[in-house]
Amino acid sequence: MKKKVLLMGASGSGKTSMRSLIFSNNPASLTSRLGATIDVEQNHVRFLGDLILNLWDCGGQDSFMDSYLSTQRSTIFQHVGVMIYVFEVESRDMPKDLTYYRDCLDALRKYSSDASVFLLVHKMDLVKGDKGTQLERKRRDLQAESGDVEVTVFGTSIYDESLYKAWSRIVHTIIPNAAVLTKHLTTFAEACSATEVILFERTTFLVIATSSPPAPPASSQRALANGAATPGSSSTVVTAPTSPVEDVHKLNATRYERTSELIKALKHSCSRVREEFYALEMELPEFTAVLDEMTKNTYVLIVVHDPTIETAALKINIRTARQKFEELQNDSISA
Amino acid sequence: MQHSNGTKSPTIDVQRTKILLLGQRRSGKTSIQQVLFNDVSPKQTFYLEPTTRIVKDTYDTVIPLEIWDCPGNVTLDTLGASLSDFSSIIFVIDIQDSYQQPVARMLDFFIAAYQESPDICLEVLVHKAEAFTDDYKIENFRHIQQRVIDELLDISQDYEQMPLNFHLTSVYDHSIHEAFSRVLHKLIDSLPYLEDLLNVFCANSQSSKAFLFDVKSRLYVATDASPVDTGTHNLCCDYVKTLNAFGPLYKSSSSSAARLLRDSRSSSPSSGPSFYPSAAVTLAPSTQGTTLTYHSITPQLALLALMHTAVFEEQRGLLEYNVVFFREGVQEISQVEKDARMGSLVV
Numbered sequence: 109m110k111k112k113v114l115l116m117g118a119s120g121s122g123k124t125s126m127r128s129l130i131f132s133n134n135p136a137s138l139t140s141r142l143g144a145t146i147d148v149e150q151n152h153v154r155f156l157g158d159l160i161l162n163l164w165d166c167g168g169q170d171s172f173m174d175s176y177l178s179t180q181r182s183t184i185f186q187h188v189g190v191m192i193y194v195f196e197v198e199s200r201d202m203p204k205d206l207t208y209y210r211d212c213l214d215a216l217r218k219y220s221s222d223a224s225v226f227l228l229v230h231k232m233d234l235v236k237g238d239k240g241t242q243l244e245r246k247r248r249d250l251q252a253e254s255g256d257v258e259v260t261v262f263g264t265s266i267y268d269e270s271l272y273k274a275w276s277r278i279v280h281t282i283i284p285n286a287a288v289l290t291k292h293l294t295t296f297a298e299a300c301s302a303t304e305v306i307l308f309e310r311t312t313f314l315v316i317a318t319s320s321p322p323a324p325p326a327s328s329q330r331a332l333a334n335g336a337a338t339p340g341s342s343s344t345v346v347t348a349p350t351s352p353v354e355d356v357h358k359l360n361a362t363r364y365e366r367t368s369e370l371i372k373a374l375k376h377s378c379s380r381v382r383e384e385f386y387a388l389e390m391e392l393p394e395f396t397a398v399l400d401e402m403t404k405n406t407y408v409l410i411v412v413h414d415p416t417i418e419t420a421a422l423k424i425n426i427r428t429a430r431q432k433f434e435e436l437q438n439d440s441i442s443a
Numbered sequence: 444m445q446h447s448n449g450t451k452s453p454t455i456d457v458q459r460t461k462i463l464l465l466g467q468r469r470s471g472k473t474s475i476q477q478v479l480f481n482d483v484s485p486k487q488t489f490y491l492e493p494t495t496r497i498v499k500d501t502y503d504t505v506i507p508l509e510i511w512d513c514p515g516n517v518t519l520d521t522l523g524a525s526l527s528d529f530s531s532i533i534f535v536i537d538i539q540d541s542y543q544q545p546v547a548r549m550l551d552f553f554i555a556a557y558q559e560s561p562d563i564c565l566e567v568l569v570h571k572a573e574a575f576t577d578d579y580k581i582e583n584f585r586h587i588q589q590r591v592i593d594e595l596l597d598i599s600q601d602y603e604q605m606p607l608n609f610h611l612t613s614v615y616d617h618s619i620h621e622a623f624s625r626v627l628h629k630l631i632d633s634l635p636y637l638e639d640l641l642n643v644f645c646a647n648s649q650s651s652k653a654f655l656f657d658v659k660s661r662l663y664v665a666t667d668a669s670p671v672d673t674g675t676h677n678l679c680c681d682y683v684k685t686l687n688a689f690g691p692l693y694k695s696s697s698s699s700a701a702r703l704l705r706d707s708r709s710s711s712p713s714s715g716p717s718f719y720p721s722a723a724v725t726l727a728p729s730t731q732g733t734t735l736t737y738h739s740i741t742p743q744l745a746l747l748a749l750m751h752t753a754v755f756e757e758q759r760g761l762l763e764y765n766v767v768f769f770r771e772g773v774q775e776i777s778q779v780e781k782d783a784r785m786g787s788l789v790v
Contacts, residue, residue, distance in 0.1 A: 303693075304693070359695060363692045373681070373685065374685045380678070386728070386729050390722040391722065395694070411693045414698070415701070
C-alpha cells in the first residue's frame with residue numbers, strides 16, 4: 109500500500125532538512141550542507157514493511173510553486189494522503205506564504221478531498237521569548253486562514269524533540285488500524301506488568317502506537333486529576349482515545365518524542381564507529397526498560413516500574429509476542 | 444556556581460585537588476568548565492558572560508576537585524594563591540587567536556609554577572578546534588606546539604625537561620572530554636590500583652575494553668591497559684549521556700521512589716544501597732556483535748565494558764559476579780582516598 113505525502117512550504121523553510129533528519133538519520137548539524145530542492149524530489153520510504161510512504165518534497169521557490177499550481181496541478185495534488193505544509197515561524201514574507209498556502213489548499217480540496225493537512229510552524233528554536241504564546245498566535249492565524257478545512261498545527265524545530273512529536277502524529281494518521289495495535293500493546297503491557305509499551309518504526313524511530321494506560325483501580329473521585337496530567341500541549345494525545353484513567357505515574361509528557369530523539373542520537377553514535385544499534389536494556393533507579401526488535405520493521409520499548417520484574421523476563425515476552433505482532437501488522441496494513 | 448554532586452556532607456572540610464584554568468579572555472575557559480561539570484550544552488556556551496573574578500568550582504568524582512576559573516587578565520599577583528597550591532595548571536589557547544601574547548603569558552605562568560613545584564602538571568589546551576577542517580587544525584596544533592617549545596628553550600635550555608602536555612580540543616565533540624580525562628588521570632593518586640582492577644576485570648570477564656566513567660561529567664577516570672580507541676571512547680560517552688537523559692523521562696511520581704526503597708530495606712543501613720543501576724546496549728548483528736555494558740559502581744562512577752554479545756549472554760552471571768568484586772575494590776579505594784583527605788586536614 110502506498111501513501112502519497114506532500115511536503116510543501118516556502119523556499120528555505122526547512123522541508124528537506126526535516127526529511128533528512130527523520131528519514132536519513134542525519135544529525136541536525138549537517139543540514140546546513142543541504143542544497144535547494146529543485147522541482148520535486150520524490151522518495152519512496154518503506155515504512156512498516158508493506159506501507160510505503162511516497163514522499164514528495166516540493167521545492168518552494170516561487171517559480172516551482174506557480175507551476176505546481178498551474179501546469180502540474182493535477183499531478184501534484186492527486187491521490188494525496190497527507191499534505192504537510194511548512195511555515196517558518198519568523199517568515200520574511202508571511203502574506204505571500206499564506207497566499208500560496210491557500211492556493212495549495214484549494215487545489216488539494218479539489219483533487220484529494222480526504223487528505224489530512226498538517227501545518228508545521230518550523231524553526232521554533234529561533235523564537236526569542238515566550239514560544240508558547242507565539243505558537244498559539246500562529247496556530248490561530250493559520251486555522252483562520254484554512255477556513256473550514258481541518259488542520260493540525262505543530263510547532264517544530266530540528267534541534268529538539270518537537271519534530272518527532274509532529275511526525276509521529278502524522279504517521280499515526282497514515283497507519284490503518286492503529287487502534288488495533290494499541291489494543292494489543294495494552295494486552296502485552298499487562299502481560300509484562302509494564303507501565304507502558306511503545307511501538308516504534310525501525311528506521312525513523314517514530315512512534316507508531318502506544319499501550320493505553322492500565323485500567324483504573326476504581327477510584328472515581330481521583331480520576332479527575334488525570335485531566336491535568338495528560339495534555340502535553342494543546343494538541344491531542346497520540347494514543348487512541350480512552351476513557352479518562354487515573355494516571356498514578358505522571359510520566360513526562362514529552363517522553364515519546366524525546367525517546368525517539370535519544371535513540372536516534374545513540375544510533376548515530378553507533379554508526380560513527382561503524383556499528384549498528386541493535387537493542388538496549390536498562391535498570392535505572394527510576395525504572396526498568398527493554399528496547400528490542402518486535403517485528404522486522406518495528407522496535408518496542410517496555411517500561412516497567414515494578415522492581416521485581418527482570419529484563420530477561422521482558423525479553424522472553426517480546427520473543428513470544430513477535431509472531432503475533434508480525435501477523436497483526438500484516439493484517440493491519442493489507443486491511 | 445555551586446556543585447553538590449550528591450554528597451551531602453559539607454564539602455569544605457575535605458582537602459581538594461586544585462586545578463587552575465587560565466587563558467586569554469574569550470578563549471573558552473568557562474565554556475569548558477560549564478560543558479564538563481555543569482551539563483551546559485555546547486551551543487549554550489555562546490551566551491556565557493565573561494568571567495570577571497576568580498570563580499572556584501567544586502566537583503566530586505573519584506577525587507574531590509576544585510577548579511579555579513580565572514578571568515583573562517589574572518596575574519600571578521591577583522591570583523591570591525601560590526601556584527604550588529595547584530596540582531595542575533591548564534592554559535587554554537584559542538586556535539584562531541594570534542599566538543604571541545597567549546604563549547608569552549602562558550610561559551610566564553608555567554615557568555613560575557615549575558620553579559615552585561617541578562612536579563606540577565602543565566596542560567595546554569589548543570581550543571575551539573571546530574573552527575578549522577581536520578587537516579588544517581592539526582597543522583595549527585603542531586605549529587602552536589612547536590612555537591611554545593621553541594620559545595621555552597629560547598628563555599632557557601633548563602626548561603627542556605618541563606613536562607608540557609598538549610591537547611587539541613573542542614566543546615562541540617568529544618575531544619574536550621578525552622583531553623580532560625587525561626588531565627584528570629595525572630591527579631588521581633590511586634590510578635594504578637584502579638587500572639589494575641580494570642585489567643583484572645577485563646581478563647576475567649573476556650571484555651576487550653573497560654572504562655570507569657564519572658557519570659555526570661562523562662570523563663573517564665581510569666581504563667584498562669589496552670589502548671583507547673577514540674571511536675569507542677566517543678560511543679561510551681554518548682551512551683552514558685543517553686542513559687543520563689533516559690532516567691528522568693519515564694520517572695514515575697508514584698512508583699520510582701519505591702524501587703529504591705525495596706532495596707534499602709533488604710540491606711543493613713550501614714552498607715549503603717544495594718541497588719545499582721545497570722544497562723546494556725547490544726550492537727548488531729544480534730549474536731556475533733558487541734555489547735556495551737554499564738554498571739553503576741558508586742553514585743558518581745560507572746563501569747562500561749565492551750564484550751562480545753555471545754559472552755555477555757552466556758556468562759552474564761560471571762560478569763555480574765566480577766562486577767560485584769570490582770565494585771568493592773573501587774569503593775574501598777574511594778574510602779581510603781576520602782579518609783586520607785579528611786585526615787590530612789586534621790594533621
